[in-house]
Amino acid sequence: MARIDILGRLDTDTSVLRARLASLARQQATGLKAELPGDLGAQLPRALSLRAEIARRDTYGTMIGQALSRTEATQQALGRLAEIAREFGDKVAVKLDPNSPDTLPLAASQARQALVEVGQLLNTQQGGEYLFGGSDFSNPPLPDPEGLPAGGMATQVAAAIATLGPGNAAAVSAATQAAALDDSAGTTPFSAFVTDPSRGGTEPRRSIVAADGMTTPVGLFANRNAAARSAGETTGSWARDLLRGLASIAALTPAQTNSPEDFRALADTIRGGLQSAANALADEQGALGQTEAQLANLQSRHAEMHDSLKAQLAGIEEVDMAEVLTRLQATKTALEASYNVIGTIGTLSLVSYLR
Template structure:
């Protein structure tokens, strides 16, 4: 009877040991990661059927983080909007106070009203042109544009400046009550968007942001989703009616100098209309401040809720992906011991030679 004995060569044994050593090294690296981080090196493999739960929880966590970040940016934007609106109201209030105390021509001292109104116009325009992260605050969805032209700046499309438009209406001044009434109608048409020359309309020359209407459809306002199923429309635009009233009152005083109106009835009509427009505008700005403050509170509350949700997700992820530190340390020690033994055997095999037995 003939029998065969299958032997394993020294080279094959050595290669096998090397592969085993490589595998053990990988296991040791994984164990080191688990000991140092407290989490599974491959959480989805470790969790098995619960890996889908871990993936969905982590996705929800990332979405929540993203929304918290966007809410923080929105909160900063709203803070700047509130500050700008407050500055607009204060600048306009100064002109309104002077206009109210100078409505009666017999007791008026209107010589400074024109210069004050011009300065206030440009000051308010600068506040309304404020931006955040390169986007204008009061230009609507056309946030890449500077929404309000200053008094003497010509609009790039129409070629007119606000001063040009008002000079074309006021001309040599306000002469009598009938002249005042006719010119007031023209001013109203400009700021309501129905002038004889469309290029002189408020949204064509005075304002360059998003129009209130696109054809017969209202132009969408800036909005943001601050929480699940919770969206706010926070857009305040410099072409809203209150801002039109404010800029109309300033433009009237800046162009139709009250100090040059000698007819009492014309003076009362012109200054009275400007004062009424300013008063309406200041009230509207105050209302916009109030709405902005309310939205600030909504965003703050939403961020608080999202932060609590983030913490819950974080704890759940930790529960799913964390590894028992004792188990991780024991695994590291065990793999290290096996690896040391494997290194020793591999080293001995590498030194074997047929010559040693001759």
């Protein structure tokens, strides 16, 4: 009877060891303390909370990464637009001289080419989305960039400049500004969406939620400033100023040099508008650069918090592998010893047991 009791207790102990061995083997294979979340017991609410926070940080990080990709492409476009504004404001427009009418055809040709490039830059896309089109991601903010040199705005500018004569430089400049500001169909180079005051014309900048309670504007517009404030000879928009200046140079012919003083006054207006565009573009780049730095800092903080939260979650869900291996080996040894004892007792005869 004592022998049966001993075997029963050994069998029970062996079952416990086998269960422990199976659990440790599973932990070794998965690295997790529990096979199912519910097996975490009192730690489950904390684990679920940590998982939710980790997912939230991941989402913020992903959104910021996408936004930074867009702002990087936007910065490249802004950089080239600024180069064009400086090139024509500081070089081409400076050389506009009534005493050198033979240089005007080349300047006009260069300006027409630049008009097309500006239109293409304002139609820059990233990830299949137009960066300067506001919330109209799928359609170009300038429907026909190649047609800009012969478009409605350029035609009106050319018509105004063709009237340049004694004493009317100010009126001609005002007319070119009005043409650049004209949003009527057939004149404006911009899409109906971005000029519509009930849609893109007044909508706020595209923004992302970069952290709890923090909305960061990142979007720009093809027809109006975002963060920059234009000053000097300006329409109030660096894009319109740039288009106006280029269209004005493109419209110049030797005929306008017949009124030298008015030509010089108009040339000064053109230079002033292009300089205003260049300055505002620099401000736009600077403001967007600050936004990029802020977003990059937030992304880094989200990543650091993500790692910290993962470590906390690991402390709840994951095992110490070195400890598991040690316990696994000890359990194997104990189980083997238990089997040996059972085997030995099983071979004992009643006589040997009574000795």
